[in-house]
Amino acid sequence: xxxxxxxxxxxxxxxxSATIVAVLIADFFxxxxxxxxxxxxxxxxxxxxxxxxxxxxxxxxxRRMFSGGFVVDPYSxxxxxxxxxxxxxxxxxxxxxxxxGDYYQGEYYVLLLTSLLGMLVMASSRDLITIFVALETISIxxxxxxxxxxHDPKSNEAAIKYYLIxxxxxxxxxxxxxxxxxxxxxxxxSEIAKKVGHLDSSLLLVxxxxxxxxxxxKVSAVPFHFWAPDTYEGAPTPVTAFLSVASKAxxxxxxxxxxxxxxxxxxxxxxxxxWGLAAASMILGNLVALSQTNIVRMLAYSSVAQGGFILVPxxxxxxxxxxxxxxxxxxxxxxxxxxxNLGAFAIVIALARRTRSAEISSYAGxxxxxxxxxxxxxxxxxxxxxxxxxxxxxxxxTMFRAVFDANTPAATVxxxxxxVSSVIAFFYxxxxxREIWFHPVADGVDAAPIRTPVALNAAVGLxxxxxxxxxxxxxxxxxxxxxASGG
Amino acid sequence: xxWFDDWALTLAIFLPALGLGIVLMLPKAEEQLAKVVALGTxxxxxxxxxxxxxxxxxxxxxxxxxxxxxxxxxxINAHYHLGLDGISLPMLIxxxxxxxxxxxxxxxxxxEPHNVKGFLAxxxxxxxxxxxxxxxxxxxxxxxxxxIVLLPMFFMIGVWGGPNREYASIKFFxxxxxxxxxxxxxxxxxxxxxxxFQIPTLAALGDGNLAETTRLLIFGGLFLGFAIKVPMFxxxxxxxxxxxxxxxxxxxxxxxxxxxxxxxxxxxxxxPILPHAARIWAPWIGLLAVxxxxxxxxxxxxxxxxxxxxAFSSVSHMGFVMLGIATLTSFGINAAIFGMVAHGxxxxxxxxxxxxxxxxxxxxxxxxxxxxxxxxxxMGWILGFCAMASLGLPGLxxxxxxxxxxxxxxxxxxxxxxxxxxxxMVIAAVGTVLAAGYLLWMYQRVAFGEPKPEFANAHIHDVxxxxxxxxxxxxxxxxxxxxxxxxxxSLTNDGATHIANLVKAVGG
Numbered sequence: 001x002x003x004x005x006x007x008x009x010x011x012x013x014x015x016x017s018a019t020i021v022a023v024l025i026a027d028f029f030x031x032x033x034x035x036x037x038x039x040x041x042x043x044x045x046x047x048x049x050x051x052x053x054x055x056x057x058x059x060x061x062x063r064r065m066f067s068g069g070f071v072v073d074p075y076s077x078x079x080x081x082x083x084x085x086x087x088x089x090x091x092x093x094x095x096x097x098x099x100x101g102d103y104y105q106g107e108y109y110v111l112l113l114t115s116l117l118g119m120l121v122m123a124s125s126r127d128l129i130t131i132f133v134a135l136e137t138i139s140i141x142x143x144x145x146x147x148x149x150x151h152d153p154k155s156n157e158a159a160i161k162y163y164l165i166x167x168x169x170x171x172x173x174x175x176x177x178x179x180x181x182x183x184x185x186x187x188x189x190s191e192i193a194k195k196v197g198h199l200d201s202s203l204l205l206v207x208x209x210x211x212x213x214x215x216x217x218k219v220s221a222v223p224f225h226f227w228a229p230d231t232y233e234g235a236p237t238p239v240t241a242f243l244s245v246a247s248k249a250x251x252x253x254x255x256x257x258x259x260x261x262x263x264x265x266x267x268x269x270x271x272x273x274x275w276g277l278a279a280a281s282m283i284l285g286n287l288v289a290l291s292q293t294n295i296v297r298m299l300a301y302s303s304v305a306q307g308g309f310i311l312v313p314x315x316x317x318x319x320x321x322x323x324x325x326x327x328x329x330x331x332x333x334x335x336x337x338x339x340x341n342l343g344a345f346a347i348v349i350a351l352a353r354r355t356r357s358a359e360i361s362s363y364a365g366x367x368x369x370x371x372x373x374x375x376x377x378x379x380x381x382x383x384x385x386x387x388x389x390x391x392x393x394x395x396x397x398t399m400f401r402a403v404f405d406a407n408t409p410a411a412t413v414x415x416x417x418x419x420v421s422s423v424i425a426f427f428y429x430x431x432x433x434r435e436i437w438f439h440p441v442a443d444g445v446d447a448a449p450i451r452t453p454v455a456l457n458a459a460v461g462l463x464x465x466x467x468x469x470x471x472x473x474x475x476x477x478x479x480x481x482x483x484a485s486g487g
Numbered sequence: 488x489x490w491f492d493d494w495a496l497t498l499a500i501f502l503p504a505l506g507l508g509i510v511l512m513l514p515k516a517e518e519q520l521a522k523v524v525a526l527g528t529x530x531x532x533x534x535x536x537x538x539x540x541x542x543x544x545x546x547x548x549x550x551x552x553x554x555x556x557x558x559x560x561x562x563i564n565a566h567y568h569l570g571l572d573g574i575s576l577p578m579l580i581x582x583x584x585x586x587x588x589x590x591x592x593x594x595x596x597x598x599e600p601h602n603v604k605g606f607l608a609x610x611x612x613x614x615x616x617x618x619x620x621x622x623x624x625x626x627x628x629x630x631x632x633x634x635i636v637l638l639p640m641f642f643m644i645g646v647w648g649g650p651n652r653e654y655a656s657i658k659f660f661x662x663x664x665x666x667x668x669x670x671x672x673x674x675x676x677x678x679x680x681x682x683x684f685q686i687p688t689l690a691a692l693g694d695g696n697l698a699e700t701t702r703l704l705i706f707g708g709l710f711l712g713f714a715i716k717v718p719m720f721x722x723x724x725x726x727x728x729x730x731x732x733x734x735x736x737x738x739x740x741x742x743x744x745x746x747x748x749x750x751x752x753x754x755x756x757x758x759p760i761l762p763h764a765a766r767i768w769a770p771w772i773g774l775l776a777v778x779x780x781x782x783x784x785x786x787x788x789x790x791x792x793x794x795x796x797x798a799f800s801s802v803s804h805m806g807f808v809m810l811g812i813a814t815l816t817s818f819g820i821n822a823a824i825f826g827m828v829a830h831g832x833x834x835x836x837x838x839x840x841x842x843x844x845x846x847x848x849x850x851x852x853x854x855x856x857x858x859x860x861x862x863x864x865x866m867g868w869i870l871g872f873c874a875m876a877s878l879g880l881p882g883l884x885x886x887x888x889x890x891x892x893x894x895x896x897x898x899x900x901x902x903x904x905x906x907x908x909x910x911x912m913v914i915a916a917v918g919t920v921l922a923a924g925y926l927l928w929m930y931q932r933v934a935f936g937e938p939k940p941e942f943a944n945a946h947i948h949d950v951x952x953x954x955x956x957x958x959x960x961x962x963x964x965x966x967x968x969x970x971x972x973x974x975x976x977s978l979t980n981d982g983a984t985h986i987a988n989l990v991k992a993v994g995g
Contacts, residue, residue, distance in 0.1 A: 328562070367605075367646075371515075387664075388634040394560075397627075400672065401563065404679040419668045426664055430641075430657060438645045438653055478562035 009063040009072040011052035012080060013120055019045025020113045027106025035105040039095045042109040046088045046116070053081050068190055069127030074483040075327075079123035079253050082335055086246040087116040089342045092459035093349055094238040101149070101236075108148065111141035112242065119250045126261055128177045128187040131254050132170075135218065138250045139166050142243055146235040158234025165217060165227040173214020179207035180262075189262035197265030208269040211258065212277075218251030221311060222280040225304045232300035237352065240296060241345035244303045245338045252310055256330055259314060260323075267318030271410075275315040279414060281308025282421040289428045294358050295348055298428060299341070302384060305425060306337055312399050312418055316406035325405045328481035329398040335477050336383075336395040336470060343463030344380040347373055350452045350460070355445065360432060365441030370450045376464050378433040383467045385429040386422055391470035391477075396422060398481065495539050496553050496569040499579065500619045500632075502532045503586075507611040510604060518603040522594060525607035529587045529614065536583040539571065548573030549981025551624065551687065565627040565684050573978035574824060575621045578744075578751060581831050582617040584960070585743045586610060589736045592839060592957040596846060598647045598734040606647060609639035610736065617744045621751060626674040626684040629756070630667070633716075636745055637663055640729075640737065648732040655725075655732035662715050662725040670712025670752075673705045677760065690759035695993065697763075706764035709757040710772070716749030719772075719809055720779035723802045727786075730798035735842025738794065742801055743835035747827045750805065753812050754820060754986065762990045765815060766900070770907050773813035773896070777914045779806035784921035788928070793851040794841045796929055797834060800877065803922060804830045804889075810915055811892035814908060817980070817987035819895030824979045826888025829968060833876045833885050836961045839954075840870050844933070847948050853929065858938035863949040867934045869958065874926040876965050879919055883969035887976075889919060900987065902994040 007014070022045070023038050030037055056063075062073040090112065098108050118137025125131040143166060147159025181187050183204055184195040196204070213224065220228040232240045263270050285305030292298035310333050317326035348358070350373060355362040367374040383390035396418075403415035441447045452460075470477050506528025510521050544552060551570035559567040571579065589610060597603055612635065619632030637660055645656035678684055680701065681692055694702040715722040726746075730738050758765045783803030790796035808830065811823035843866065844859070845851050860867035876883035879890060896912035899905065937943075950958070968974060 382638065387638065388631040393631070393634070397563075397671070397675075400675050401678075404675050407679070415672070419672060423661065423665050423668060426661065427657070430660065433642075434645060434653060434657070437642060438656075473559070475558075475560045475562065478560055482562050 006063050006065055006072075008052065008056065008059075009065060012049040012084075013117065015045060015049040015052070016113055016117045016120060019049075020110055020117065023106060023113065024110050030106075036095060036099050038106045038109050039091055042113055043088060043091050045113065046084050046091070049120075050081065050084050053077055053084065066127070067188065069130050069188055070124050071126050072124055075486070076123040078331060078480050078484040079249075080120050082249065082338060083116060083119040083123065083246055086242070086249070086338050086342065087112065087119075089346075089459050089462060090238060090242040090246065092455045093241055093342070093346055095455045096453040097236060097238050097349060108145070111145050115141040115145075115242075115247065119246060119253075122250050122253050125254075125257060126189045128180065128189070128192075128258075128262075131257065132174060132177060135250065135254055136170060138247055139170070139218070142239070142247055145239045146231055146243070148236050148239060152234070154234035155236070156234075158231040161227045162231040162235075169214045169217030169224070172210050172217075176207050176210025176212075176214060179203060180211065183207060189257065192262040193265055196263055196269075199266070204266065205269055208263055208266070209273055212255070212270055212273050215251055215255040215258070216277055219248055219255065219307050219311075220304050221277040221307055222284045222304060225281070225285070228304060229297045229300040233294065233296050233358075237296065237345060237349045241342055241349075244299065244345070245341050248303065248307065249334050249338060252307075252330065252334060255314065256327070260317065260327060264318065264323075271315055271318055274311055275410060275414060278308050278311035278315045279417050281305060281311060282418055283308075286421045286424045286428075290424065292428070293360055295360050295363070295432070296358050298360065298432075299344060299348070302425070302428070303341060305421065306341070306384070308421070309396065309399055309418060310334060310337070312414055313402040315414060316403055316408070316411040319406035319408045319411055322402050322406035322411070324485045325398070326402040327485035328478070329402040331484045332398045332477050332481040333395040335480065336391045336466075339463045339466035339470070340380050340383040340390075340392055343460060343467060344377070344384065346456060346459045346463060347377045347380065350450070350456050353452070354450050360435055362442065362445070363432060363435045364439035365445070365447065366436040368441060369447040373450060373452075374436045376460055378436060379464065379467060381429040381432045383471070385426045387426070389468075389471045391467045391474070394470065394474040394477070398478070491538060491542060492553055493555065495535055495542070496555055496571060496622050498535045499532060499539070499583070500569075500615055500622060502535065503528055503611040503614040503618070507608050507615070510608050510611065513604060515604055521604045521607055522590070525611060526587070526590050528611060529583070529590050532614065532618075533583045533587050536580050539576070540580065543571075543576060545977070547981075548576075548978050549985050559625070560627070563627070563678070563684070566625045567628060568625040568685060569622045569628075570624040570687075571622060572982050573980070574754060574982040575751075576978055577824065577828050577975055578621045578747060579618060581747075581828055582614065582621060582744045585740065585831065585835055586614045586617075588957045588960060589739055591953060592739075593736050594953050595951070596735065596842070596953075600646065602646070606643070609643050610740070612639040613740055617748070620748050624686045626677065626686065626689075626756070629686070629752075630671055630674060633748060633752070634667055636748070640733075640741065640745065643737040644729055644733045647734040647737070650732075651728070652732045655728040658725045659729040662718075662722065666712040666715035666722070669708040673708030673712070676701070676705050676708070686756060686760070690989065693989070693993065694761045694763045702761050702764040703767060706757060706761045706768055709752070709761070710768060713749040713752040713757060714775075716752070717746055717805050717809060718749070718802065719775050719805070720782050720802065721775075723779065723783075726802060727795050727798040730801070730838070731792060731795045735838060735845070738798075738838040738842070739835045742797075742838055743831035746801065746805060747831060750808050750812065750823060750827055753809075754823065758812070758815065759986050759989050762993045765990060766902065766994055769813045769815050769899070769903055773810055773899075773908060773911050776806045776809035776813055777911045777918070779803065779809070780915050780918035781921070784918055784925060787925035788921070791853055793844060793853055793856070793929065793933065794838070796853075796925065797837045797841055800837075800922070800925065801830070801834055803918060804834065804877070806918070807889050807892040807915065810911060811895050813899075814895045815900035815903065815987060815990045816895055816898065817984040818891060819899070820983035820986055821976055821979050822888065822891035822895055824983065825968075825972060825975050826892055828975055829876075829884035829888035829965075832961050832965050832968070833873055836869075836873045836958065836965070837877060839958060839961075840866065840873065843950075843954060848942060853932040855939055855941065856933045857936045859934040862938050862942070862947040865950045869950065869962065870934055871930055872962065873965075874930045876969070878923040878926045881969075884965045884972075886969060887972040893919065900990055900994060
C-alpha cells in the first residue's frame with residue numbers, strides 16, 4: 001500500500017492535462033487566422049508527454065499507486081506510447097481538414113486531447129472504477145467529435161447513434177461491474193482475481209457476460225457492431241481514423257486488463273463469450289465488407305473484422321501455454337493495426353480533397369495521376385490483408401502463434417476460421433488495388449497530379465515507414481509485445 | 488574472398504531491391520535510363536551468381552555453403568539464415584539468368600499500357616522474391632520470399648495482361664494465398680512442436696517424435712501450399728488463366744521460375760523435415776502427378792490458343808517433376824531438379840515465342856495461324872526446336888528431365904508400393920507420347936502449310952536482334968544441358984542422395 005503520489009509516474013497525464021488547459025485558453029487569444037496554432041500547441045503537448053514515457057521505460061520496474069488501482073509498468077507504457085503516437089498522427093490528419101472546413105479548431109483539439117487523457121489513464125488502470133471512468137473519458141469527447149460537421153445530417157446521425165449506443169453499453173457494463181463487486185467485494189482487479197477462481201455462481205457468469213458485452217460495444221465486435229459503419233461514414237474522416245484506431249484500442253486495452261488481471265482464473269466465464277465474438281466478427285465483418293462500395297464503410301467493416309482477429313488471442317488466452325503469447329499477440333496486433341489503418345485513412349482523406357467522393361470506384365486510375373499515393377494505398381491495403389513483406393503479416397502471425405500455443409480443439413477451430421476469413425478479406429482489400437491500378441481514370445475526374453498538405457504527407461510517411469520497417473524487421477514491435485507481457 | 492563468402496547471398500537477393508529503389512526514383516519520362524538501370528542491376532546480380540559459381544566448393548555440393556545466420560525476429564527465434572547447396576544453385580542461377588533475358592526481351596516489347604518504370608520495377612521485385620526463396624534456410628524467411636512474388640505477378644497480370652486480366656490476376660492471387668495460409672499454419676505447427684524454424688535443424692530432427700496424425704496433417708498443409716504453386720492437378724485451374732492473360736515476360740517468369748518454387752519447397756522443406764509423412768503421402772502425390780500428366784496432355788489437345796496450350800503443357804510437365812519427387816529416391820529427385828531447370832528453359836522459351844507470335848500476328852489462335860516457316864522461317868525453326876526439346880527428344884534438355892523421372896518410378900524408395908509406382912510409370916510413359924502428339928500438332932498448325940489468307944500479304948517480321956540476344960543463351964543452354972546433363976546432375980546428386988537417405992532411414 002503506497003498512498004503517496006509518484007509524480008514521475010503520472011507525468012504524462014499531467015502534461016496532457018496542462019496541454020488541454022493551454023489549448024483551451026490559447027484559443028481565445030489567437031486571431032481567427034492563427035487558430036491553426038492550437039494544433040501546434042496540442043501536438044507539442046503530445047510530444048512532450050512522450051518524454052516521461054521514455055524516462056519511465058528506461059527506469060524500468062513497476063510503480064503502483066492508489067492501492068494498486070493505478071500501475072505504471074511496461075504493459076501500460078507500451079500502450080501509452082501507442083496512444084500518444086496515434087493521437088499525434090490523428091492530429092496531423094486533422095489539421096487541414098478541420099482548418100479548411102472552419103470547424104472550431106481550439107475545441108476540436110481540446111476534445112481530442114481529453115479522449116487521449118482517458119486512454120493514458122486506461123492503460124494504467126487496474127481497478128474497475130478507474131477503468132470505467134477512463135472509458136467514459138475516452139468516449140464522451142468522441143461523441144461530440146463524431147457530430148463535428150453539425151450542418152451535415154449524416155454527421156448528426158453518426159453522433160446520435162454513437163452516443164446512444166455508447167451510453168447504453170456503459171450502462172450494461174456498469175451493471176456487470178456492480179455485480180462483480182457484489183460477488184467479490186472489491187473493484188481492484190488483483191483482488192477480483194483472487195476471489196473469482198473459487199466462485200462458482202451463475203450470477204458470476206451474468207456479471208462477466210454483461211461486462212464483456214459492454215466492452216464488445218466499444219470495440220464494435222459482432223453482433224454489437226452495427227453503430228460503427230454509420231458512425232464512421234458520418235463522422236469527419238480524421239475523427240473516424242481516431243475512432244477506429246485509438247478509441248477502439250482503448251476498448252481493447254480495457255478488455256485485456258479486465259480479462260488478464262481480473263477474470264483470468266475463471267476462464268469458463270469469459271472464454272466462450274470472446275470465442276463467439278471473435279468468430280462472428282471475423283466472418284461477418286469480412287463478408288459484409290465484400291459488398292461495400294464506399295471506402296469508409298469498407299474500412300469500417302474491415303476494422304470490425306480486424307477487431308475479430310484481435311479478439312482471437314483473447315479467446316484462447318487461458319488454454320495451455322497461451323497466456324503470454326496471447327498478450328503479446330494483442331499488443332503487437334494493435335500496434336501494427338494502428339499504423340496501417342491510420343495510413344489508409346490518411347490516404348482516404350488526402351484523396352477526398354480531390355475526388356470529393358468516398359466511393360471506391362472514384363479511385364479508378366489513381367495509379368496514373370498520383371503514383372506515390374497509389375503505391376502507398378496499395379501497400380496499406382495489402383498490409384491489412386496480411387501479405388508480406390508489409391507489417392500486417394506479422395500481426396496475423398502472432399495471432400496464429402497464440403492459437404498454436406493454446407492447442408485446444410476450440411482454439412484450432414478459431415484458427416481455421418481466422419485463416420479462411422483472411423483469405424476472404426484479401427478480396428476486398430485487393431479490390432481497392434484493382435480499382436487504382438487496373439482501371440482507367442473515370443470521365444470527369446481531374447487527372448492532374450495531386451498536391452497534398454505537408455501534415456498529411458507526414459502522417460502518411462510515418463505510417464508507411466512503420467508498415468515497411470516492421471514488415472521487414474518485426475523484432476522491434478515483437479520486443480515491445482514481449483515487454484508488455486512481462487518478458 | 489572471405490568478404491564474398493559472407494555477403495554473396497545477401498547481395499544476390501537485395502541487389503535487385505536496390506535497383507528497384509533506383510528505378511522507382513527515376514522520373515517517369517526517363518524510360519531509357521530506367522531500362523539501363525534495370526538491366527544493369529540484373530546483370531550485376533547475375534555477376535554475383537557467376538561469382539558464386541566460381542567460389543562454390545563442388546566437392547561438397549551436398550552441404551550448405553555461403554552460410555549467413557543472424558538473429559532476425561528474436562521473439563519467435565526466426566533467423567536471417569541463408570545458404571546454398573547443389574540443389575539451390577541451379578535454381579538460383581536459372582532465376583538470375585531468366586530475369587536478365589526477360590529485361591532484354593522487354594526492351595522494345597513493353598505491353599500496353601506501357602509504363603516502363605512500373606513494369607521493370609515489378610520484374611526486379613520478382614527477382615528479390617525468387618532468389619530469396621531459393622536461398623532461405625529459415626521457414627519464416629522462406630514464407631516471406633515465397634509471398635513476395637505474389638504481389639508483382641498480381642500487378643503484372645492485372646495491369647499489363649490480356650482482356651480477361653482482372654479475373655486471372657485475382658484468381659492467381661487467391662489460389663496461392665489460400666495455399667500459403669495453410670502452409671504457414673504448417674510452419675507454425677512445426678515451430679510449436681519442434682521448437683525451430685531453421686530448415687537444417689528441423690531436417691536433422693526429422694518427424695520421428697511427432698504423432699502420426701500430426702505429421703500427416705502438417706505435411707498436408709505444406710502439400711497444399713506447394714502443390715497449388717506447382718500446380719498439381721486438381722489445383723491447377725489458376726494456371727491456364729494466369730498464363731493466358733499475363734504479358735509475355737510475366738508468362739515466362741511464371742513458367743520458368745515461379746512454378747519451381749513449389750517443387751523446390753517439396754524437395755527443400757516438406758520431404759526432409761517430414762520423412763515419415765512423406766512416405767505415406769508419396770503414392771498419393773504420385774497419383775496426382777500422373778493424373779496431371781495425362782489430364783494436362785488431353786487439355787492441350789483441346790486448345791485453340793497457343794499460349795493456353797503451352798500453359799497446359801506446363802501442368803503435364805510439372806507432373807513428371809512431381810512423379811520424380813514422389814518416388815523419394817535419389818534418382819527421382821535428381822531427375823526432378825533437372826526437369827525443373829529444363830522445363831524452365833524450354834517452356835520459358837516457348838512462351839517467348841508465343842509472345843512474339845502474338846506481337847507479329849496479333850493473334851494466338853492456332854486456327855488463324857499457319858505457314859510460320861514460310862513467313863518467318865527463323866522463328867519457325869526456333870519454335871520447332873523448342874517443341875522437340877519439350878517433347879523430350881534425346882540430346883536436348885527436356886529428355887533428361889522427363890525420361891529419368893519416368894524411369895525412377897520403376898523402383899521407388901524402399902517400402903513404397905512398387906506396383907502402384909510401376910503403374911504410374913506406364914501411365915507417365917503414355918503421357919510422353921501424348922506430349923509428342925500435342926506439341927507436334929501445335930507445330931503443324933502454326934508452322935506448316937501456307938499462311939492463312941488474312942496474313943498472306945501482311946509484312947511479317949522474323950526474329951529481331953533484341954529477340955536473338957534474349958533467346959540465343961536459352962537455346963544454347965537447352966543444347967548444352969541435353970548433350971552434357973552432368974552439369975546439373977553432378978551438382979544435385981549429393982543433396983538428392985542425402986534427402987533420399989533421410990527418407991530411407993525412416994522406412995521399413
